[in-house]
Amino acid sequence: MxxxxxxxxxxxxxxxxxxxxxxxxxxxxxxxxxxxxxxxxxxxxxxxxxxxxxxxxxxxxxxxxxxxxxxGDKWSGPNHENIRDKIASNAFPDSVADIEKLSEEDFEVLVKDYTIFLNRIFPKQVIPVNPTRQAFFDVISNFYKWDLEQFYEWEK
Structure with missing residues (x-):
């Protein structure tokens, strides 16, 4: 492969x-x-x-x-970190205040991870380089509402 x-x-x-x-x-x-x-x-x-x-x-x-x-039989595993809730809270922040609570390091990791994810969905970069927390929040809280066809107009 x-x-x-x-x-x-x-x-x-x-x-x-x-x-x-x-x-x-x-x-x-x-x-x-x-x-x-x-x-x-x-x-x-x-x-x-x-x-x-x-x-x-x-x-x-x-x-x-x-x-x-x-x-094994203890199928829930030794680490009971609630990853599902963490992923959901990243995907659905209530406000920019949720993003502002993150440390600088955690924010950088989140931006990097979402850049990878969104670059798989959209044909162009949608998260600005070195975004403010407000700019990042604006993208994360709205990208799934966008009309994808507007991003592919160059194909028409």
């Missing part, structure tokens, strides 16, 4: 077979427990020895198997 070449993969139904093949290659037996409702497909079960893993789709199933294989 060429790490210099761009690549993107999203969680879609066309990745389900790949996930199921990986689960099967790990020695799990896989079953589908049909749902009583015609609206729902059912739940996927992966069974190996005395371990059962249950999820609504193969990607979730592979995810929880990986969590268990990494952390």
């Amino acid at each position: 060429d790490s210099n070449k761009g690549f993107r993969l999203s969680a879609e139904a066309n990745t389900y077979n790949s996930a199921l093949r990986i689960i099967k290659s790990k020695g799990y037996k896989i079953f589908l427990y049909p749902d009583q409702s015609d609206d729902l497909y059912g739940t996927y079960w992966a069974i190996k020895e005395n371990r059962d893993f249950i999820a609504e789709d193969p990607l979730q199933l592979l995810g929880i198997i990986t969590i268990w294989e990494t952390n």
